[in-house]
Amino acid sequence: MSTYFISDLHLLESRPQATQAFTDFLNRIRDHAEALYILGDLFEVWVGDDDDAPFASSIRERLLQQSQSHPVAFLRGNRDFLIGERFSAETGVRVLDDETVIDLHGERTLLLHGDTLCTDDVGYQAFRRTCRNPAWQHQLLAQPLAARRAFAAQVRAASADAMSGKSEAIMDANLDAVREVMARHACTRLIHGHTHRPAVHEAQRAQVGGLRIVLGDWYEQGSVLVVDHNGADLQALRFTVSTSDSGSAG
Ligand code: MN
Numbered sequence: 001m002s003t004y005f006i007s008d009l010h011l012l013e014s015r016p017q018a019t020q021a022f023t024d025f026l027n028r029i030r031d032h033a034e035a036l037y038i039l040g041d042l043f044e045v046w047v048g049d050d051d052d053a054p055f056a057s058s059i060r061e062r063l064l065q066q067s068q069s070h071p072v073a074f075l076r077g078n079r080d081f082l083i084g085e086r087f088s089a090e091t092g093v094r095v096l097d098d099e100t101v102i103d104l105h106g107e108r109t110l111l112l113h114g115d116t117l118c119t120d121d122v123g124y125q126a127f128r129r130t131c132r133n134p135a136w137q138h139q140l141l142a143q144p145l146a147a148r149r150a151f152a153a154q155v156r157a158a159s160a161d162a163m164s165g166k167s168e169a170i171m172d173a174n175l176d177a178v179r180e181v182m183a184r185h186a187c188t189r190l191i192h193g194h195t196h197r198p199a200v201h202e203a204q205r206a207q208v209g210g211l212r213i214v215l216g217d218w219y220e221q222g223s224v225l226v227v228d229h230n231g232a233d234l235q236a237l238r239f240t241v242s243t244s245d246s247g248s249a250g
Helices: 017-028 053-065 087-089 122-131 134-141 144-164 175-184 201-209
Strands: 004-007 035-039 072-075 094-095 099-104 108-109 189-192 199-201 211-214 224-226 230-237
Touching: 004 017, 017 035, 017 224, 035 108, 053 072, 053 087, 072 211, 087 094, 122 134, 144 230, 175 189, 175 201, 199 230, 201 211
Parallel strands: 004 035, 035 072, 072 094, 108 189, 189 211
Antiparallel strands: 004 224, 099 108, 199 211, 224 230
16 A cells, blocks of 8 residues: 655646646556645645636545545645635545644654745745735635636736746755754654655755655656655656646746
8 A cells, every 4th residue: 555645736727737647646546545645736726615616626526536535635835725624525635734744654754835944935935924824814715706816816927927036046945944844843754845846855864854855746747756665756757648838836
């Protein structure tokens, strides 16, 4: 039995290849997965659990099917932080705390989206504090869906603009932040996404106090971490249909 970890699919109606790859992946693991963990940014944008668009509904239905075969857990990303209890009730997907520790084959393993590790990106961290504020979210969710969709489009455009002016280093994980959060949770392994830089950081073990595994995005191909009693294997997942489009990082 294997446990699967994915993140940063950034599912969007206009990128059907990624959605197809996701559903193919779900079909493939359905009968033998111990659990599936989705570590944030499953969706490119999430305007609220009351989203009645056919695209959102189709993904909810597919997740509900999957969660009847094995546990599916989700941890909020910086794109889909508005996912809440109604989504969980309608999909059977358990929504995890932003910092979640699991016992993975006997090893205390910390799960994060990864955006909190990018502490050098001061502008983003300020934005995160705003949009994670419950009062701010309550006000946003009180707006009609159309207004929320317009607002989300604005934020996405502003985010693309802001990223184009930032260095690669600023948008990567800060290793002091990695070491701090792993120590605070007494974990020797960390799995996260967000940076879209898939890697198993063996060489950083001593510096951060454990093994950091970074999941990749699902733009040109998929990225899956498979963990079983033999160990952890970070795999690229080729899309069956070739794709010419790609999104932006983060
Ligand atoms: Mn992200």
